[in-house]
Amino acid sequence: MSTIEAEVDALRSEALEALTQADGEAAREAWRAEWLGRKDGRLTLRLRALKDAPPESRAALGKSLNELKATLEAELEARRDSARAAALSADAALDVTLPGRPQSLGRLHPVTQTMNDCIAAFAEMGFRVFEGPEVEWSRYNFDAVRIPDDHPARDMWDTIWIDTLIEGERQILLRTHTSPNQIRVMEQTEPPVRVIVPGKCYRQEATDATHEWMLTQIEGLAVDEGVRMSDLKGTLYAFARRLFGEDRRIIFHHSYFPFVEPGVEMAIDCFLCRAGGSDCRTCHDTGWIEILGAGMVHPEIIENAGYDSSRYTGFAFGVGIERVAMLRWGIEDIRHFYQNDLRFLRQF
Ligand code: FA5
Secondary structure (H helix, E strand, C coil), rough: CHHHHHHHHHHHHHHHHHHEEEEECHHHHHHHHHCCCCCCCCCHHHHEEEEEEEEHHHHHHHHHHHHHHHHHHHHHHHHHHHHHHHHHHHHHHHHCCCEEEEEECCCCCCHHHHHHHHHHHHCCCCCECCCCCCCCHHHHHHHHHCCCCCCHHHHCCCCEEECCCCCCCEEEEECCCHHHHHHHHHCCCCCEEEEEEEEEECCCCEEEECEEEEEEEEEEEEEEEEECHHHHHHHHHHHHHHHCCCCCEEEEECCCCCCEEEEEEEEEEEEECCCCCCCCCCCCCCEEEEEEEEEEEEEHHHHHHCCCCCCEEEEEEHHHHHHHHHHCCCCCCCHHHCCCCCHHCCCC
């Protein structure tokens, strides 16, 4: 072994031995300063002294010292890497074998879920979805559906008006029902018509277990040659069976809406008292919960739309979606839906 090799070997052994003893990052840093420090590291000084070496051995010595420097740097980095890996696996929070933490996922509001299911039920029967404005002209909300200014039926929907006068009159309101869309649809299309119009409606209501001031409806409208009351009943039975199951009892009562003739209301047996009706605050002891109004479209409305009422007939309905959701899940008070109580909402 040449003297150069012997010297470099000795340096290597000493440095590497010292590195094995350097426990912890502070010790490793001290080792780095001692051997590789830029100003007075032992190897750095040795390299700097190369210029004083005899010219014939300078190149070989320089090569060996530079190789030693690379070895020491690599060894230091390797020690640091394995120290970091050991620290990571010692940290329990990063134990990769632990099961993942579940993300808390959001979900659709129960009224939205019910709305989607209702839309799907009607879509399967060939109804297309149309949308109309929530802020509506009074002429669409009332006049066009045969509810003139002085008609007592206006009392049925105590209205939230927009505070803007047009020609000295209030003409803009929050729609009280989705029925104005019967007119909007017929204005835009020729028969045959088969649409549903989902959306929010607003009423100046004293709220109770089955009444909210904001409610969601789906309007349905079918107009064609030969549409009959039996088509209306068949459609609504199919809808109710799909949403509530075969065993649920359904009842039709006669009712009055100015835009249909004849008019009906459809109700489902109360989920609390099952149409037993004793002290039931949900159905007010009637045994039934009304979910929709419906009927055969009044011929005057067919004519106003520019359709020939001697050729075309139609049916329409307006379903209350919160009521459907209540009946599906046995929710005894409609006001739960919009109180934003997560204990309630997380159940769906
Ligand atoms: C109407 O709104 C008519 N436009 C329905 C209609 C359409 C009849 C087409 C004929 C032809 P009514 O006010 O009854 O009717 O409301 C319809 C449904 O909306 C009710 O059966 C009920 O399910 C729901 N609903 C009405 N008022 C409220 C309320 N304040 N809170 C929650 N749901 C309500």
